[in-house]
Amino acid sequence: MKKHLKIWFGIVLAVAVVAACGWYLSRYPIPVLQPAGVVGRKERDLIIFCAVLSIAVVVPVFSLLGYFAWKYREGGTKAKYDPEQAGSRMAEIIWWLVPSFLMAIIAIVTWQSSYALDPYRPLESSKKTLHVQVVALDWKWLFIYPDQKVASVNEVAIPAGTPVDFEITSDTVMSSFWAPSLGGQMYAMPGMSSHLNLAADKPGNYEGVSANISGKGFAGMKFTVKAMSDTAFRGWVYDAKHAARPLSAANYAALARPSYNNAPAYYSGVQSSLYDTIMMKYMMPTQTPEPKTVHALDAAKAVD
Amino acid sequence: MFANLLGRLHWSSLPQDAITRGGAIMIVVLGLSALVALTVTHKWKWLWHEWFTAQDPKKIGVMYIVVSTLMLLRGFSDALLMRAQQATSVGSSTGIVDSYHFQQIFSAHGTIMIFFVAMGFMFGLINLVLPLQIGARDVAFPFLNSVSFWLFFAGMGLINLSLLLGEFSAAGWLAYPPLSELKYSPGVGVDYWIWALQIAGVGSMLSGINFLVTIIKMRAPGMTLMKMPMFAWSVMASMSLVAFAFPILTVTLALLALDRTLGMHFFTAGAGGNPMMYVNLIWAWGHPEVYILVLPAFGIYSEIVSTFARKKLFGYTSMVWAIWAIVLLSFTVWLHHFFTMGAGANVNAFFGIMTGVIAIPTGVKIFNWLFTMYRGRIKFATPMLWFMGFVVIFTIGGIMGVLMSVPAIDYQVHNSLFLVAHFHMMIVGGVLFGYLGGLTYWFPKIFGFRLNERLGRYAFYGWFIGFLLAFTPLYILGLMGATRRLDHYDASMGWQGLFIVAGIGVLFLAVGIAFQVLQLVVSIWQRDQHRDLTGDPWNGRTLEWSIPSPAPVYNFTTIPVIYERDAFWVTKQMDGKRRKHYEDIVLPKNTGAGVWIAGFAFAVGFGMIWHMYWLAVIGLVGVVVTLIVRSMDEDTEYVMTAQEVEKHENALARRRMAV
Numbered sequence: 001m002k003k004h005l006k007i008w009f010g011i012v013l014a015v016a017v018v019a020a021c022g023w024y025l026s027r028y029p030i031p032v033l034q035p036a037g038v039v040g041r042k043e044r045d046l047i048i049f050c051a052v053l054s055i056a057v058v059v060p061v062f063s064l065l066g067y068f069a070w071k072y073r074e075g076g077t078k079a080k081y082d083p084e085q086a087g088s089r090m091a092e093i094i095w096w097l098v099p100s101f102l103m104a105i106i107a108i109v110t111w112q113s114s115y116a117l118d119p120y121r122p123l124e125s126s127k128k129t130l131h132v133q134v135v136a137l138d139w140k141w142l143f144i145y146p147d148q149k150v151a152s153v154n155e156v157a158i159p160a161g162t163p164v165d166f167e168i169t170s171d172t173v174m175s176s177f178w179a180p181s182l183g184g185q186m187y188a189m190p191g192m193s194s195h196l197n198l199a200a201d202k203p204g205n206y207e208g209v210s211a212n213i214s215g216k217g218f219a220g221m222k223f224t225v226k227a228m229s230d231t232a233f234r235g236w237v238y239d240a241k242h243a244a245r246p247l248s249a250a251n252y253a254a255l256a257r258p259s260y261n262n263a264p265a266y267y268s269g270v271q272s273s274l275y276d277t278i279m280m281k282y283m284m285p286t287q288t289p290e291p292k293t294v295h296a297l298d299a300a301k302a303v304d
Numbered sequence: 305m306f307a308n309l310l311g312r313l314h315w316s317s318l319p320q321d322a323i324t325r326g327g328a329i330m331i332v333v334l335g336l337s338a339l340v341a342l343t344v345t346h347k348w349k350w351l352w353h354e355w356f357t358a359q360d361p362k363k364i365g366v367m368y369i370v371v372s373t374l375m376l377l378r379g380f381s382d383a384l385l386m387r388a389q390q391a392t393s394v395g396s397s398t399g400i401v402d403s404y405h406f407q408q409i410f411s412a413h414g415t416i417m418i419f420f421v422a423m424g425f426m427f428g429l430i431n432l433v434l435p436l437q438i439g440a441r442d443v444a445f446p447f448l449n450s451v452s453f454w455l456f457f458a459g460m461g462l463i464n465l466s467l468l469l470g471e472f473s474a475a476g477w478l479a480y481p482p483l484s485e486l487k488y489s490p491g492v493g494v495d496y497w498i499w500a501l502q503i504a505g506v507g508s509m510l511s512g513i514n515f516l517v518t519i520i521k522m523r524a525p526g527m528t529l530m531k532m533p534m535f536a537w538s539v540m541a542s543m544s545l546v547a548f549a550f551p552i553l554t555v556t557l558a559l560l561a562l563d564r565t566l567g568m569h570f571f572t573a574g575a576g577g578n579p580m581m582y583v584n585l586i587w588a589w590g591h592p593e594v595y596i597l598v599l600p601a602f603g604i605y606s607e608i609v610s611t612f613a614r615k616k617l618f619g620y621t622s623m624v625w626a627i628w629a630i631v632l633l634s635f636t637v638w639l640h641h642f643f644t645m646g647a648g649a650n651v652n653a654f655f656g657i658m659t660g661v662i663a664i665p666t667g668v669k670i671f672n673w674l675f676t677m678y679r680g681r682i683k684f685a686t687p688m689l690w691f692m693g694f695v696v697i698f699t700i701g702g703i704m705g706v707l708m709s710v711p712a713i714d715y716q717v718h719n720s721l722f723l724v725a726h727f728h729m730m731i732v733g734g735v736l737f738g739y740l741g742g743l744t745y746w747f748p749k750i751f752g753f754r755l756n757e758r759l760g761r762y763a764f765y766g767w768f769i770g771f772l773l774a775f776t777p778l779y780i781l782g783l784m785g786a787t788r789r790l791d792h793y794d795a796s797m798g799w800q801g802l803f804i805v806a807g808i809g810v811l812f813l814a815v816g817i818a819f820q821v822l823q824l825v826v827s828i829w830q831r832d833q834h835r836d837l838t839g840d841p842w843n844g845r846t847l848e849w850s851i852p853s854p855a856p857v858y859n860f861t862t863i864p865v866i867y868e869r870d871a872f873w874v875t876k877q878m879d880g881k882r883r884k885h886y887e888d889i890v891l892p893k894n895t896g897a898g899v900w901i902a903g904f905a906f907a908v909g910f911g912m913i914w915h916m917y918w919l920a921v922i923g924l925v926g927v928v929v930t931l932i933v934r935s936m937d938e939d940t941e942y943v944m945t946a947q948e949v950e951k952h953e954n955a956l957a958r959r960r961m962a963v
Binding site for chain 1: 476573622672780798801
């Protein structure tokens with residue numbers, strides 16, 4: 001009777017915990033598992049594939065652990081006791097081979113997905129790729145649209161359904177650019193330029209963060225990806241083009257100074273060479289915050 | 305002039321905020337009361353002669369474990385603060401500490417838990433058990449062993465001094481540049497980190513060499529490599545990794561120190577420096593480090609499971625191959641810590657696959673342990689519970705690790721709390737559970753009495769349940785987009801509920817730890833009821849159980865000759881009474897030189913941190929001079945004659961009879 005009660009109590013508790021978790025999680029987004037972009041979706045599918053495959057390991061391990069612990073317990077005298085048994089060639093071959101087989105499957109998946117989901121690989125689309133240059137600053141994100149000649153802080157607007165090539169660098173310490181709803185993550189490093197190709201399925205606002213510690217204001221280094229229709233995007237660019245502040249050298253220097261929890265801001269009059277200038281200043285023997293002259297830039301490009 | 309002598313040290317270096325001040329005052333008060341207690345009870349001499357100058361690896365092992373236990377409490381209080389911060393710092397609330405302070409706390413937590421808890425615990429257990437298991441009276445270089453411990457102690461001293469003077473690094477436990485460079489971290493924090501690890505790291509490297517030589521040269525006659533206990537194999541593998549990996553750490557830290565102290569540009573953002581080089585180097589040490597810690601734990605599980613299942617270890621040869629496969633592979637996977645740095649698909653795919661491949665030998669070991677239980681007679685003593693808990697947690701954590709080994713998956717979970725949950729499952733569930741089980745298992749051999757079983761079980765349940773509660777929510781949080789090291793987040797993310805669950809889990813862990821403290825106190829209190837009179841409380845299989853408990857200073861009256869694996873078990877089956885036979889035994893004399901060297905090394909570290917270069921020079925000269933003086937000393941050993949050994953054995957036997 002007491003045993004029955006215990007079992008029922010256990011079942012009720014388990015159901016209650018699962019229900020509570022389900023209820024809690026249903027109220028909030030889980031961007032990695034509910035992606036809103038083609039890259040994130042493929043990455044989610046990979047997670048699920050590997051998780052399902054892992055059942056082939058988890059189930060035998062846990063059931064053998066429970067079964068052997070119960071069957072060969074000290075009190076259970078019925079089970080056979082064979083203290084001299086020290087191995088079995090057949091059994092060991094099996095558990096060298098089965099994990100190797102599973103790993104071979106994962107290795108194939110790893111190889112293929114590393115190419116298919118290479119962050120540098122442009123996404124296939126009939127639409128023209130949008131170029132956005134991302135600069136990590138203390139402690140905010142600057143998004144430069146070199147073709148549109150506008151820029152924004154902590155907000156990046158993209159047309160939904162259009163592939164976006166984020167070109168990422170840092171004008172301070174290392175940060176990591178991560179928009180989990182769209183998929184993927186890439187380090188932002190001074191003097192280095194990395195790429196992350198993403199796209200949003202449909203209009204919506206998606207949260208993005210920095211995933212690498214960068215100092216006091218790290219937690220506030222967040223941005224919103226605003227995916228919108230093509231028309232709305234043109235409107236957004238139009239508004240930014242008419243923003244009061246141009247991103248002049250002086251304004252950039254002011255922006256680059258450390259600040260916390262920045263609200264979104266928009267800049268007009270962006271020079272298309274700004275990103276290269278920021279990157280190249282780390283290639284020079286001395287660090288000067290001012291943009292280089294054309295001559296210096298050419299010299300740096302020659303080195304590159 | 306005087307101000308110059310003090311370098312960067314100033315009144316303002318004393319703690320300024322309430323929480324640090326509280327911690328500092330607590331440390332000072334505890335330290336002072338310990339000093340007063342020792343003085344009042346006239347224990348200084350005893351402490352110096354019996355412990356500080358000891359060359360007996362068993363005593364050095366005990367000192368390692370005492371320090372590691374204290375550091376576990378320190379690292380755990382950091383964890384409590386972090387959980388409190390993340391459970392409360394939501395929306396308009398900013399929690400209990402500011403971001404900079406929070407960053408120091410998690411940097412200290414990681415550094416302390418790896419270097420001064422896990423490493424210390426590991427070297428402690430190796431010191432206690434390894435010579436006994438291979439039938440040796442000592443390690444190959446007893447004095448070096450003492451130097452290693454005291455360097456570890458000096459490093460521990462420096463890292464805790466940062467609470468009282470100045471600040472600790474806020475750059476994470478691996479201090480990635482450029483953040484850790486002078487430009488972005490101008491304070492003393494990163495210097496504390498560098499010098500604490502540099503000094504302790506040199507100690508670890510020396511230990512690695514010491515134990516490696518001990519295993520190769522000092523096994524009892526007849527104990528061929530393939531007759532060694534599995535713990536000895538795992539230590540041999542782990543120490544080989546130490547010998548190859550720790551030099552990388554030493555060089556990397558030295559280069560970072562050159563950047564910070566002499567204005568060089570190895571890892572700076574500009575002027576030709578390359579931060580990515582640092583990240584590569586630190587993980588070329590850092591990934592083998594994980595296996596350095598976990599392999600000895602694997603060895604402990606092997607001993608525990610075959611002892612408590614009262615059966616031979618299943619697949620001994622497979623186990624050995626698996627260990628060495630892990631050793632080799634562990635040097636081919638470091639890049640998986642930064643798939644997101646933008647290496648090409650080729651590079652990422654290679655390192656991803658190599659990472660997955662490590663799961664094969666690890667999985668083989670799990671199945672071998674499980675089949676050691678098959679047709680055994682399993683006694684569920686506390687060490688066996690730690691083993692069972694390990695299998696559950698390590699399997700889940702390992703699966704998550706294989707998941708993250710696929711680069712395209714890693715892009716979505718890297719640096720998130722998913723990763724944090726994974727590596728805690730490996731290092732707590734894999735490493736620490738093993739060490740705690742091992743400590744319970746070998747405790748009677750060192751102290752002569754067993755730990756209280758019931759309280760040990762309660763402690764295990766506290767740890768196990770608390771651990772799952774504390775870290776399962778972190779997987780979900782990671783998938784919800786929560787990155788690690790956040791001191792604040794918005795309520796709209798919906799993370800707070802899960803952070804609170806994790807916080808409750810940590811409270812369960814605290815209960816587990818409280819039970820462990822209680823277990824220790826009660827066991828000492830009731831030690832006469834739990835005396836180990838036979839020297840073999842668990843019906844053990846390996847040599848350490850063939851001698852009385854506590855193990856005498858010379859370990860074995862006569863060095864045993866080995867014919868089989870599980871040498872002691874075989875002897876017991878033959879039921880042959882061994883004839884008592886005594887011989888002269890050469891033992892190392894105690895020396896305080898290790899303490900002096902570490903003291904001078906501490907001065908080097910302190911001088912470099914605070915820019916008191918005169919002190920650093922004095923310290924360096926002190927280290928060299930002490931080493932030279934010690935090398936000149938030819939009178940470093942003494943002989944315990946056969947009669948003395950017999951007298952000692954009889955006295956030990958009488959004391960056991962008296963109980």
